[in-house]
Amino acid sequence: MIREKETGGQKMQMLKVHGSNNDFFILDEKNLENSITEDELVTLAKKVCDRKNGLHGGADGILYVTAGHAGVAGRMRVINADGSEASMCGNGIRTVARYLSEQKELDEFKIETMHADLEVKRAADFAPNVQAFDAEISPVSFAAADLGMHIEGKTELIDDYIPQLSDTLKFSAVSVPNPHLIAFVSHDVLVGPELGRIASYLNNGENPIFPDGVNVSFVEIQKAKQIFVRTYERGVGYTNACGTAMSASSLMYVLLYPDQVKKNQLISVFNPGGMVKTCVHQRKNGSYWMSLIGNATFVANVKVDQSAAFRGDFTAAVWDEKNEQDAYEKFVVQLQRGQ
Numbered sequence: 001m002i003r004e005k006e007t008g009g010q011k012m013q014m015l016k017v018h019g020s021n022n023d024f025f026i027l028d029e030k031n032l033e034n035s036i037t038e039d040e041l042v043t044l045a046k047k048v049c050d051r052k053n054g055l056h057g058g059a060d061g062i063l064y065v066t067a068g069h070a071g072v073a074g075r076m077r078v079i080n081a082d083g084s085e086a087s088m089c090g091n092g093i094r095t096v097a098r099y100l101s102e103q104k105e106l107d108e109f110k111i112e113t114m115h116a117d118l119e120v121k122r123a124a125d126f127a128p129n130v131q132a133f134d135a136e137i138s139p140v141s142f143a144a145a146d147l148g149m150h151i152e153g154k155t156e157l158i159d160d161y162i163p164q165l166s167d168t169l170k171f172s173a174v175s176v177p178n179p180h181l182i183a184f185v186s187h188d189v190l191v192g193p194e195l196g197r198i199a200s201y202l203n204n205g206e207n208p209i210f211p212d213g214v215n216v217s218f219v220e221i222q223k224a225k226q227i228f229v230r231t232y233e234r235g236v237g238y239t240n241a242c243g244t245a246m247s248a249s250s251l252m253y254v255l256l257y258p259d260q261v262k263k264n265q266l267i268s269v270f271n272p273g274g275m276v277k278t279c280v281h282q283r284k285n286g287s288y289w290m291s292l293i294g295n296a297t298f299v300a301n302v303k304v305d306q307s308a309a310f311r312g313d314f315t316a317a318v319w320d321e322k323n324e325q326d327a328y329e330k331f332v333v334q335l336q337r338g339q
């Protein structure tokens with residue numbers, strides 16, 4: 001549906017997408033009439049993603065797609081809503097995988113990210129008109145240095161207390177490679193205020209434990225091989241879902257609850273925005289990686305005037321719906337009925 005009139009200025013085309021309702025604007029450098037600077041990219045992310053005054057309800061971030069080096073179909077950079085850059089995005093990479101797959105007519109290929117070239121492939125649709133992709137989540141590290149974690153006497157943190165954060169919860173820290181702090185909790189704690197309290201402290205203002213911030217997730221085990229993950233993201237706040245968090249949580253589930261789930265077994269991961277499947281793998285050298293399988297939904301094509309977007313003026317934006325969201329919402333209703 002064309003909602004608003006076009007302007008005559010420099011056009012910038014973006015694609016609104018989501019994975020488990022963790023939503024983004026894909027911005028392909030090919031769709032910019034004028035190339036943008038790093039500062040402009042940060043400004044754009046803050047303006048476009050703003051939930052109150054941003055573009056059509058804002059988003060959790062911008063996925064900036066460029067050509068990438070030889071051997072990959074493209075490169076993805078993840079700019080959070082606050083303008084900070086993340087090394088990876090699990091829900092986002094599935095949508096970028098679909099975008100590149102359709103452009104290049106490929107079903108299996110690699111995408112360059114900040115720290116690794118990651119394998120992606122088309123997966124079976126989750127439901128009619130709900131396309132899905134499978135993405136490699138890697139590299140994994142438990143090292144405090146890779147996590148930007150500072151806890152006296154600790155080089156890693158596995159199912160352990162951080163007294164400054166909570167007397168009752170135990171946390172595990174893992175980078176995949178963006179940093180995650182994970183606690184397995186009861187249902188009451190999952191839906192209660194503790195996640196917001198702890199994650200706000202670690203992300204909004206200075207703190208000595210994770211000075212660069214950290215994604216914080218609470219995980220409830222619903223039954224064997226089925227978990228629910230609620231995440232407060234660094235650079236964003238509460239999200240409907242965080243793909244890297246669900247992957248990191250699945251890894252900790254396999255490591256901490258071996259009686260319930262093992263490597264190479266599929267795990268259903270529910271989240272406030274839907275559901276994904278994960279699978280934890282281990283390479284011969286001992287390193288872990290995860291498969292993250294979930295929807296890659298295209299919501300709308302958007303055209304905006306480039307300089308107006310930098311000012312946060314989206315009054316003349318052209319919003320062209322893709323008609324996939326209804327199918328996704330039906331899928332979520334079916335999930336809730338089946339849960």
Ligand SMILES: N[C@@H](CCC[C@H](N)C(=O)O)C(=O)O
Pocket residue numbers: 022060078080085086087088089090091092178179215233234235236239241242243244245
């Ligand atoms: N939503 C993403 C993660 C985005 C990055 C995160 N906010 C960070 O700063 O690490 C996902 O699906 O993984």
